[in-house]
Amino acid sequence: MTAVGIDAIEIRTGKLQLDLPNTFAPKKGEDPEKYTKGLGLETSSFPDVYEDIVTMGANAAKSLLDRKGLAPDEIGRIDVATESAFDHSKPVSTYIAGCLEQVYDGDFRHANKGERKFACVSGTQAIDDAYNWIRAGRNRGRAALVIATDTALYERGDPGEATQGAGAVAMLVTEDPSIVELSTEQGYGSMDETDFLKPNQQFPSVDGKRSMQVYLSRMREALEDYESIVGPVEPDTVAYAPFHTPFPGMVRKAGLFAYRHITRNTSIEDDLAESIGRQPREDDYESREAYEEAISEYMDALKGTDRYQEWYAETIEPTLGLSRVVGNWYTGSVHLARASALRDAAERGLDDAFVGERLLVGSYGSGAQAEIHSETVRPGWREEIEALDIDEQLASRYDLSFEEYTQVHEVHDYDKSVDVEEFTVPDGEFVFTGWGRMNERTYDYVE
Numbered sequence: 001m002t003a004v005g006i007d008a009i010e011i012r013t014g015k016l017q018l019d020l021p022n023t024f025a026p027k028k029g030e031d032p033e034k035y036t037k038g039l040g041l042e043t044s045s046f047p048d049v050y051e052d053i054v055t056m057g058a059n060a061a062k063s064l065l066d067r068k069g070l071a072p073d074e075i076g077r078i079d080v081a082t083e084s085a086f087d088h089s090k091p092v093s094t095y096i097a098g099c100l101e102q103v104y105d106g107d108f109r110h111a112n113k114g115e116r117k118f119a120c121v122s123g124t125q126a127i128d129d130a131y132n133w134i135r136a137g138r139n140r141g142r143a144a145l146v147i148a149t150d151t152a153l154y155e156r157g158d159p160g161e162a163t164q165g166a167g168a169v170a171m172l173v174t175e176d177p178s179i180v181e182l183s184t185e186q187g188y189g190s191m192d193e194t195d196f197l198k199p200n201q202q203f204p205s206v207d208g209k210r211s212m213q214v215y216l217s218r219m220r221e222a223l224e225d226y227e228s229i230v231g232p233v234e235p236d237t238v239a240y241a242p243f244h245t246p247f248p249g250m251v252r253k254a255g256l257f258a259y260r261h262i263t264r265n266t267s268i269e270d271d272l273a274e275s276i277g278r279q280p281r282e283d284d285y286e287s288r289e290a291y292e293e294a295i296s297e298y299m300d301a302l303k304g305t306d307r308y309q310e311w312y313a314e315t316i317e318p319t320l321g322l323s324r325v326v327g328n329w330y331t332g333s334v335h336l337a338r339a340s341a342l343r344d345a346a347e348r349g350l351d352d353a354f355v356g357e358r359l360l361v362g363s364y365g366s367g368a369q370a371e372i373h374s375e376t377v378r379p380g381w382r383e384e385i386e387a388l389d390i391d392e393q394l395a396s397r398y399d400l401s402f403e404e405y406t407q408v409h410e411v412h413d414y415d416k417s418v419d420v421e422e423f424t425v426p427d428g429e430f431v432f433t434g435w436g437r438m439n440e441r442t443y444d445y446v447e
């Protein structure tokens with residue numbers, strides 16, 4: 001069977017940044033270490049006044065098409081995953097295609113376009129749709145363009161404000177891909193939850209602490225479901241585990257739970273038993289409370305072991321690199337985690353030896369659903385990852401003062417109409433220009 005998977009990636013960050021420990025924390029009267037050590041965040045990305053989900057998505061997509069030398073008629077499908085859409089009918093993919101058609105000869109007239117919604121997990125679902133479309137033989141040799149784009153803003157003063165971010169990840173899904181091959185095995189954990197939602201409102205209603213519990217529960221169920229198909233996941237068979245990263249501290253917790261799960265009944269549990277005992281089994285306890293207390297003690301001890309710390313440092317920590325400096329990109333977040341992992345592999349000088357290695361990818365969306373699958377690294381991965389210009393983009397972000405941040409938040413609040421000067425100068429990119437006669441958003445390409 002021909003491999004199908006991700007052939008190319010481009011990342012586009014919002015062009016502004018907010019320094020969380022040095023600019024945000026002092027204004028909130030909080031210890032900067034709550035951000036750097038607790039949540040694990042340094043800076044968050046924001047869109048300039050002329051950027052939005054369409055410009056970021058279109059700019060990422062243009063970089064991708066240019067780099068791969070693709071013409072519009074070589075794309076048979078454009079799916080946008082977002083939870084920041086401003087239109088309940090016309091999908092963001094049509095706005096993005098319209099932008100791209102301003103600069104290319106030809107058009108996307110015969111491409112199937114759509115929009116995927118399920119909070120942050122929809123980026124992965126859009127990749128699944130592309131995979132299925134190719135596997136079903138409906139692509140006529142053409143590639144699918146999947147774009148995950150979001151402006152993740154919370155109400156001012158909401159605890160989630162610390163975890164904001166904005167950016168887009170464009171991915172090309174093809175046969176014989178250069179970066180990773182996808183597989184047919186997937187595990188799901190899905191329940192009707194009210195932890196984070198936006199019922200006809202731009203900013204989410206969030207039960208932050210509960211959302212963390214729901215994330216962990218659905219991820220555990222997805223992992224169990226995945227293992228029911230492929231058998232137990234063994235720690236040493238996974239090179240990296242990129243998870244959805246609302247903030248790195250969340251993944252730090254998830255990583256510990258995952259390690260406890262995948263080492264149960266293994267020789268690793270036996271080895272660790274000499275220093276921290278065996279994992280508590282519920283049947284050995286008289287009450288649920290006693291069992292949970294024992295689990296909590298075991299987890300604290302596990303976290304301190306060299307064995308766990310080495311696994312975490314190799315498998316999880318490298319996936320958090322981009323998230324730490326851009327915040328939560330919702331639908332794009334897990335795809336940033338994958339890119340961070342691959343960037344780490346390239347920095348470590350891995351090349352052919354990395355081909356065939358496995359990534360265990362954990363996606364999550366509030367509401368709530370987790371999905372786990374594995375991906376296999378393909379020859380060509382390194383060239384694709386080294387082509388990313390995200391370091392240059394990050395280095396050139398405009399650093400906002402707190403007052404400027406409050407203005408930018410208002411500019412992107414759909415209920416407000418404020419006039420704020422742009423902070424950066426558009427340069428070879430799509431920009432938001434205003435509203436058309438039917439209240440549609442309008443865009444131009446600035447040379």
Ligand code: HMG
Pocket residue numbers: 031033034035037038039083118119120121159160161162163196206207208209211212215244245246247249250328330364365366
């Ligand atoms: P909070 O209540 O302000 O923060 O908001 P906190 O007091 O819980 O502190 C955060 C961490 O920093 C804690 O670590 C503190 O101990 C630590 P923990 O105990 O949990 O390991 N801390 C410090 N560490 C060192 N030095 C200090 C210090 N002070 C505190 N001085 C919360 C945190 C996550 C609730 C908030 O940011 C929030 O509501 N975020 C939005 C919801 C969210 O991100 N949930 C994550 C799971 S749901 C999800 O991932 C889906 C999502 O992406 C949406 C979608 O799917 O569409 C959100």
